[in-house]
Amino acid sequence: MAVPKARDLKLSSHREKVVLVGGYRPGDLLPGEEPLEELERLAETAGAQVVAKVVQNIKEVTPATFIGKGKCQEIKQLATQLGAKCVLFDHDLLPGQGKNLDEATGLKVMDRTELILDIFASRARSRMAMVQVGIALLNYRLPRLKRLWTHLERQEGGIGMRGGPGEKQMEVDRRKIEKQIDDLKHELKEIEGRKERMVRSRAKDNYMVSLVGYTNAGKSTLMRSLTGEQVLVQDKLFATLDTKTSMLKLGGGNHVLLSDTVGFIRRLPHHLVASFHATLQEAMSADLLLHVADASSPHVRGQMDSVNSVLKEIGCGKTETILVFNKIDAIKPEHELDFNVLKHEHVEAVPVSALHGEGLDRLRNEIRERARDDAMPLSISVHAGEGKMLAFLATHFFEDSREMDGENVILHGRASREVLEKMLTSPASVRFLKGWPK
Ligand SMILES: Nc1nc2c(ncn2[C@@H]2O[C@H](COP(=O)(O)OP(=O)(O)OP(=O)(O)O)[C@@H](O)[C@H]2O)c(=O)[nH]1
Ligand SMILES: [Mg+2]
Structure with missing residues (x-):
């Protein structure tokens, strides 16, 4: 089944010149948020070259064109002067608004959701990511077919397009897209099923930790x-689209599984949250979340709030979490006071520099403590002659104390699911004295 490809995207890959536009009502921006700052990062991530930014404070949205008619003309002139053919809006436009703006400016108009979808589509590598993005893209396009046709008409000189874009042709296209969405959803269901089984079988034996946080x-x-693990690191938004899981050794032989996931963003398009359930599966079934926040960003509070609300939305609002303040090496002197206040408000958070390794020992210890708390309290007795089993337990059992009872070693402590499984299936005889596993 074909999925929409990067070449179907609106932005051309070679540094297309764009004008950014934001029309903000009072309260639209977060305290301290620079207008268009994040949109600019998104535009750069998509490979565009920002040549101008237009910001308008509005009392309310103009229903037909979001911003006022006069502003549309101003943008049109500015773009023509600077040689830009595309305008990026920092808002989600209604299908009709997009169409009207196309007409009013004579330019290619994209909204925030479309831009994010563009980025996701060009970065998707695995079949799962491609299918997920494909569904989101088609769902976005469906109510905008009319506008799409106008685009094509203009590109082709307005005549001779498969007999003209009459309502009938549009209806045929609409059905085609609906069928495509259905097929992709069917495929995604299969992928999700496989993924869920994989995550579930890993979760049975392992303590699962998942990294979540704002993009970048x-x-x-x-x-x-x-x-x-050599995962992709980039100073771009949405560098990671696929999840990757690897073993995290915690010292003393204990380990957990750690998964890297897709980053979140403020006002994450709803189509994407809905489509990305398979990717978010790791986070959704994790025993512990590491919420990574960029402490060097002046917008760290707003970003943390956004992440928390997405977590709630996907049903992880109550999962046990360690808050990690990252990039402490990059905090500017003028933000130090703010950061100290933030640390004071979250005394349980772990400050680290992932880049330079600072604070990682404390983080490992915290994870170890949480994994330990999750493990089952046990007292066991093992014959001193069971060398292999005792060696395994020496590094895998969370041991509090031990004593000898004749020829047996008595261990008091906690056993993770993996260790329990090993003890129950091993031919070596382990007697459970306290905390009999169910
Ligand atoms: N100064 C500093 N930079 C860091 C630190 N950790 C990460 N970075 C930089 O921040 C940028 C983004 O890092 P990534 O690890 O790709 O971020 P991510 O959260 O995985 O981003 P997405 O996958 O896009 O959501 C890169 O340029 C990193 O080098 C840190 O502790 N200090
Ligand atoms: Mg990443």
Whole structure:
């Protein structure tokens, strides 16, 4: 089944010139948020070249064109002067608004959701990511077919397009897209089923830890520093689209599984949250979340709030979490006071520099403590002659104390699911004195 490809995207890959536009009502921006700052990062990530930014404070949205008619003309002139053919809006436009803006400016108009979808589509590598993005893209396009046709008409000189874009042709296209969405959803269901079974079988034996956080917070860098796994790290938004899981050794032989996931963003398009359930599966079934926040960003509070609300939305609002303040090496002197206040408000958070390795020992200890708390309290007796089993337990059992009872070693402590499984299936005889596993 074909999925929409990067070449179907609106932005051309070679540094297309764009004008950014934001029309903000009071309260639209977060305290301290620079207008268009994040949109600019998104535009750069998509490979565009920002040649101008237009910001308008509005009392309310103009229903037909979002911003006022006069502003549309101003944008049109500015873009023509600077040689830009595309305008990026920092808002989600209604299908009709997009069409009207196309007409009013004579330019290619994209909204925030479309831009994010563009980025996701060009970065998707695995079949799962491609299918997920494909569904989101088609769902976005469906109510905008009319506008799409106008685009094509203009590109082709307005005549001779498969007999003209009459309502009938549009209806045929609509059915085609609906069928495509159905097929892709069917395929995604199969992929999701496989993925769920895989995650579930891993979760049975292992304590699962998942990295979550705002895009570019340093999740993949932390994954690299903690596990040595060579995951992709980039100073771009949405560098990671696929999840990757690896073993995290915690010292003393204990380990957990750590997963890197897709980054979140403020006002994450709803189509994407809905489509990305398979990718978020790791986070959804994790025993512990590491919420990585970029402490060097002046917008760290707003970013943390956004992440928390997405977590709630996907049903992880109550999962046990360690808050990690990353990039402490990059905090500017003028933000130090703010950061100290933030640390004071979250005394349980772990400050780290994933890049330079600072604070990672404390983080490992915290994870170990949580994994230990999750493990089952047990007292066991093993014959002193069971050398192999005792060696295994020496590194895998969370041991509090031990004593000898004749020829037996008595261990008091906690056993993870993996260790329990090993003890129950091993031919070596282990007697359970306290905390009999169910
Ligand atoms: N100064 C500094 N930079 C860091 C640190 N951790 C990560 N970075 C940088 O931040 C940028 C983003 O890092 P990634 O690890 O790709 O971030 P991510 O959270 O995985 O991002 P997405 O996958 O896009 O959501 C890269 O340029 C990293 O080098 C840190 O502790 N200090
Ligand atoms: Mg990443």
